[in-house]
Structure formats: C-alpha cells, structure tokens
Amino acid sequence: MTMLASAPTLTGRILVVDDNARARQSMCDVLRHAGNDVQMCASAIEALQKLPSQEFDLILTDLQMPGMDGLQFIRALQDRKIDSQVVMVTAFASVSSAVEAMRHGALDYLEKPFDADQLEQLVQRALARGRRGAAHSAVTSSSQPWHSMMIGTSSAMQRLRSQIAVAAPTGETVLISGESGTGKELVARCVHAASGRATKALVSLNCPALSPQLMESELFGHERGAFTSADAPRVGRFELADGGTILLDEITEIELPLQAKLLRVLQEKSFERVGSSETLEVDVRVIATTNREIRQEVVAGRFRQDLFYRLAVVPLVVPALRDRREDVPLLVEHFLGAAAVRLERSPITVDRAASDLLCSYHWPGNVRELENLMTRASILATSEKLSADDLRSWLLEPEAMHSAGSGNSSGESELQAGMKLEDMERRLIEATLDHYEGHRARAAQALGIGIRTLSNKLRQYGYAPRARSFVRAA
Incomplete structure (x- = not known):
C-alpha cells in the first residue's frame, strides 16, 4: 500500500x-x-x-x-x-x-x-x-440531567442507561469500550453525573495525545527540575481530581512501564510526583475508555492483565450506531437543531427518502460521523429540506469503495455476502486509503473517523509506523 x-x-x-x-x-x-x-x-x-x-x-x-x-x-x-x-x-x-x-x-x-x-x-x-465538537470542558458540570445527555430510545440505549444507573452510585472503577465515535466520553460524563461525586471535578486526559514522558507528568505532576523542561512544579490530573473522577480516554495507548504506576494508584490510592519522593494520597474514581478489544491487547502482551482486572470492575459497552439504527432519526433531529443554533439560522429537515437512506447506512464513523454530516449539510444546504440525493455523495458506501479500489488486481477490496464486519471494515479502510493515495487526513475525513483512530486501525491490521507514516509490516 x-x-x-x-x-x-x-x-x-x-x-x-x-x-x-x-x-x-x-x-x-x-x-x-x-x-x-x-x-x-x-x-x-x-x-x-x-x-x-x-x-x-x-x-x-x-x-x-x-x-x-x-x-x-x-x-x-x-x-x-x-x-x-x-x-x-x-x-x-x-x-x-x-x-x-x-x-x-x-x-x-x-x-x-x-x-x-x-x-x-x-x-x-x-x-x-x-x-471533535467538544463544547464541554475537561472538568464537566453536572447541571444537565444525565438521562437527557444520551439520545436514543433503542433497546441497546435503554439497556446502557440501566447499567449506568446501577453502576454509577457504587463508586467502582468503570471500563467503557466501543468503537470510535460511539460516544464513550459522553457515557463517562453520565456515569460521573449519576454518581455521588457529581458535584466534584471530572478531570479528563486524552492518553494518545501525549508522549510517554509527558503522560507521566500529566497524570502525577512533577517537581521543578525533574526533567529538562520542568522549569516549575506542576499539579497532575490525579491530584486535580481528588474527591472526584478522572477519565482516562483510550487507556490502551498508555505504555507498559506507566501502566505499572497506574496500577499502584488504583491499588493503594497513592503516588509520587515525577522527581519527588513524597507520597501523596488521593480519593479518585477512575473511568477508562478504549476503542480496542482490550482482551486481545492483554493476550498480545501490550496491556497488563492485572491492570485490566482492576479497570474492568464494571464494564460498559457502547453500541455502534449500526446496531441501533432506530435512533438515527432522533440523532438527526438533534444534530440539525444544534447546528442551527451555532449557525444562527432556522433548522433544516430531511425528507422521507433521506431519512431512509440515513437509517440504512452502515456508519463506519458512528455518531461522530452522523454529527459531522448533519453539520456539513446545515452549512451547505440550498433548501430547507434535504433529499437523499443531497446526502448520497457524502456517504461512503461499500459499493463505492469497491469501485475506488477496482484497480487492485489482488481483489482485496471485493466485498462478498457473509463477510465479517471486521473484514469489511478493513477492506473499506484500505480501499479508501488507496483512493486518496495514502493520505491519512483525507481518508479519515472520508471515513468519518479521526486520524488517531485510523492509525490505531492500521496498527491492528499489521501496518507499522515508520518516519511518521505507515507501511505494511513485513
């Protein structure tokens, strides 16, 4: 490739x-x-x-x-x-x-x-x-009732709400898993808002955004002179979250040495700042999210088994949008209304054919892709009602990807009835990358997912990072 x-x-x-x-x-x-x-x-x-x-x-x-x-x-x-x-x-x-x-x-x-x-x-x-459209802060207020933060009446969403209502008051560690774009961070905010810590801080940290060296400092803080650029002491996220909740977003991105230190915090409720021997005690509830199959990460030796058991006391799974298609009309209405408020104009609507098209689409980017699509439609719409033809060119259908990758003589992009969703997703991603000549940003945008998510998928498929790019591993 x-x-x-x-x-x-x-x-x-x-x-x-x-x-x-x-x-x-x-x-x-x-x-x-x-x-x-x-x-x-x-x-x-x-x-x-x-x-x-x-x-x-x-x-x-x-x-x-x-x-x-x-x-x-x-x-x-x-x-x-x-x-x-x-x-x-x-x-x-x-x-x-x-x-x-x-x-x-x-x-x-x-x-x-x-x-x-x-x-x-x-x-x-x-x-x-x-x-990513996150208008909320790293520390989220609980003023909004948590039930109304989750949109959808499907059985999958009702079951998730019930699980949150039971798990949130316990104060136990929660592990939220699901594909990228499904709303794992929103579920974490709901868990915090429904807990006894709702009036305290919810401090979040996006794990893939930081290098291993910066990650330790962000989590635990550091003293002045702890490393080259440590010109002043810094308070870490665990210390900021004392009495409240810390959200570790995409926790499988944390390197193994730091996983051991994180395990200690979960076990002993204490840690030391980088460059300090003073032990600090904290009362923090940990919520973690991951878009990977974490058990496979454990088997592959990339994630500590003991840390997995500590995190997965209460496991929550956020369903993919394709598994709750009956919620699509409600989400469409919500996102079109939100876009209208931001753009200071009357909200547009979708006709019956457009609604049917959206409900039948496979949504590889999940709710995030739907939100982006409704925002784009609100900006570019030439009428007050969207038709299926208005939306079709923006949807990435498997058939279109087959055409885009038809130049591949090996037939790797061919989709067949009975193919597993994982295999279809991989071929869809590879065909999209070929179509955009390997440009990650354009491919991720077309797929409705983030570049980080695309990079994670490629690692799972056996593509190795090299000089800030990805190539197929030998």
Missing part, C-alpha cells in the same frame, strides 16, 4: 488575554508563527467586549489580572455560553485555582514560565478537542 502522509498541524483563531504586554506579545508571536490567526486583549473586560462580534476556537487567559481576574473571566464566558476552548495561563498555579478554572470551563492550565513547544502542544490539544 502507498505510504501514508502525516497529519497536518491544526490551526485556528485564538484570543490571548493578558495584562502583561511582553507576555501577551510573546504568546502571539509563537502562535502566529505556527500559522494561527491571533488577536490579543489587555484585559478581560476588553475581551468580553470583543467576543459578541467575533468567534474564537481558543482563548488563552492569564489568571492574575487587574479589574477582572482570569477566574472571573472564565465564569463570565460560561454565563454568556461562549463555547470557545479556554486555557488558563498562570504563574501562581495551585490545586484550588486550577480546579476552579477547569470547573467553570477551562480545558487546561499552563504554568509560567513555559517555552514555545509547551505552548504549541497545549494549543494543538485544545484545537483538536474543538475539532
């Missing part, structure tokens, strides 16, 4: 809010050099005056500012329902200020002094989260 191109760097519209002119300009220079559209304000008041007329993907705000400080600014953003990702920048970091900022909508915090790489990495994570 053709070598796959590396993922492009994300860029976006960013607002920097800092009363220190030098710090403000320095952040702007770094972010503009990375290709972002950056504006800046010298105060929170000035920013609030700017925001009604302009939209930003990310807001970077200082904590200590005269007049209205960073925490007050974040609360004001929440009150005004401004859904930009927010990152707190501070030289006065503490557990209380970080948790308070994140509770009111901040995605993360960055401690001064920091270098350009740290800033760019954090901005990339924030923009990636925004691209």
Whole structure:
C-alpha cells in the first residue's frame, strides 16, 4: 500500500488575554508563527467586549489580572455560553485555582514560565478537542440531567442507561469500550453525573495525545527540575481530581512501564510526583475508555492483565450506531437543531427518502460521523429540506469503495455476502486509503473517523509506523 502522509498541524483563531504586554506579545508571536490567526486583549473586560462580534476556537487567559481576574473571566464566558476552548495561563498555579478554572470551563492550565513547544502542544490539544465538537470542558458540570445527555430510545440505549444507573452510585472503577465515535466520553460524563461525586471535578486526559514522558507528568505532576523542561512544579490530573473522577480516554495507548504506576494508584490510592519522593494520597474514581478489544491487547502482551482486572470492575459497552439504527432519526433531529443554533439560522429537515437512506447506512464513523454530516449539510444546504440525493455523495458506501479500489488486481477490496464486519471494515479502510493515495487526513475525513483512530486501525491490521507514516509490516 502507498505510504501514508502525516497529519497536518491544526490551526485556528485564538484570543490571548493578558495584562502583561511582553507576555501577551510573546504568546502571539509563537502562535502566529505556527500559522494561527491571533488577536490579543489587555484585559478581560476588553475581551468580553470583543467576543459578541467575533468567534474564537481558543482563548488563552492569564489568571492574575487587574479589574477582572482570569477566574472571573472564565465564569463570565460560561454565563454568556461562549463555547470557545479556554486555557488558563498562570504563574501562581495551585490545586484550588486550577480546579476552579477547569470547573467553570477551562480545558487546561499552563504554568509560567513555559517555552514555545509547551505552548504549541497545549494549543494543538485544545484545537483538536474543538475539532471533535467538544463544547464541554475537561472538568464537566453536572447541571444537565444525565438521562437527557444520551439520545436514543433503542433497546441497546435503554439497556446502557440501566447499567449506568446501577453502576454509577457504587463508586467502582468503570471500563467503557466501543468503537470510535460511539460516544464513550459522553457515557463517562453520565456515569460521573449519576454518581455521588457529581458535584466534584471530572478531570479528563486524552492518553494518545501525549508522549510517554509527558503522560507521566500529566497524570502525577512533577517537581521543578525533574526533567529538562520542568522549569516549575506542576499539579497532575490525579491530584486535580481528588474527591472526584478522572477519565482516562483510550487507556490502551498508555505504555507498559506507566501502566505499572497506574496500577499502584488504583491499588493503594497513592503516588509520587515525577522527581519527588513524597507520597501523596488521593480519593479518585477512575473511568477508562478504549476503542480496542482490550482482551486481545492483554493476550498480545501490550496491556497488563492485572491492570485490566482492576479497570474492568464494571464494564460498559457502547453500541455502534449500526446496531441501533432506530435512533438515527432522533440523532438527526438533534444534530440539525444544534447546528442551527451555532449557525444562527432556522433548522433544516430531511425528507422521507433521506431519512431512509440515513437509517440504512452502515456508519463506519458512528455518531461522530452522523454529527459531522448533519453539520456539513446545515452549512451547505440550498433548501430547507434535504433529499437523499443531497446526502448520497457524502456517504461512503461499500459499493463505492469497491469501485475506488477496482484497480487492485489482488481483489482485496471485493466485498462478498457473509463477510465479517471486521473484514469489511478493513477492506473499506484500505480501499479508501488507496483512493486518496495514502493520505491519512483525507481518508479519515472520508471515513468519518479521526486520524488517531485510523492509525490505531492500521496498527491492528499489521501496518507499522515508520518516519511518521505507515507501511505494511513485513
């Protein structure tokens, strides 16, 4: 197969809010050099005056500012329902200020002094989260009733709601599995909201987004001088989540050495910051998600068996959208309504033929693909009602993929009746990659899945990463 191109760097519209002119300009220079559209304000008041007329993907705000400080600014953003990702920048970091900022909508915090790489990495994570349509923060409020957060009346969804209602109050560790795009993070938020810890923090960490070195620091924190770029101490996610819940998203991406340290936290409720010998105790409920078959990862030696048993005390499985097709009309209505609110226009609808087409589609990207499709349709629609013809060109049908891969003389793309879903998915992915000449970003977009998910699938199929690309393993 053709070598796959590396993922492009994300860029976006960013607002920097800092009363220190030098710090403000320095952040702007770094972010503009990375290709972002950056504006800046010298105060929170000035920013609030700017925001009604302009939209930003990310807001970077200082904590200590005269007049209205960073925490007050974040609360004001929440009150005004401004859904930009927010990152707190501070030289006065503490557990209380970080948790308070994140509770009111901040995605993360960055401690001064920091270098350009740290800033760019954090901005990339924030923009990636925004691209996934996540308007909620890393610490999620439980103000919305958890039942209404899950859309669907199918038997599969009713069974999942019942399982959450039983498991959530126990406080036990929960392992949520399911394909990418099914809504595992939403299920985790529901578990937290239905638990006795609902008024405490839900702190999330996207495991694949970080290197093994940064992962340990993010989980447990570090002391100043613990490693080359550790210019200041940092509070880890477990410490931030004390009394609440920590969500470890795609936990199978954690390397084996760090899995052992995570096991200790689950067993003993204690840990040490990187570079410290002081043992800290925490009261944290752990929720983990994975899009892999974790038992196979254990058999292959990529995931510790003892950690699996510790995590899977309460296993929850999120059904694929193709296994609850009767929920598609409800989801379509919800996503079209949400898109209309964002676009400030009347919601469009779908006709009967379009609804039947959506209900019969196989949805390789699951609910995330459906949401993206409804957003795209809302933006590009030329009438108030979508027809099947309007949608058909955006759906990736197996027959279309067979045509796209017809140049393959080996016949690997041919689909046959009785073929297993796993085999069909693999051939669909491979044919899509061939069609887009190995370009991961374009193939992932066509499939309605993320680049990370595509990379994980390729590893499962035996494609080895090489120089930031993937090639078929020998």
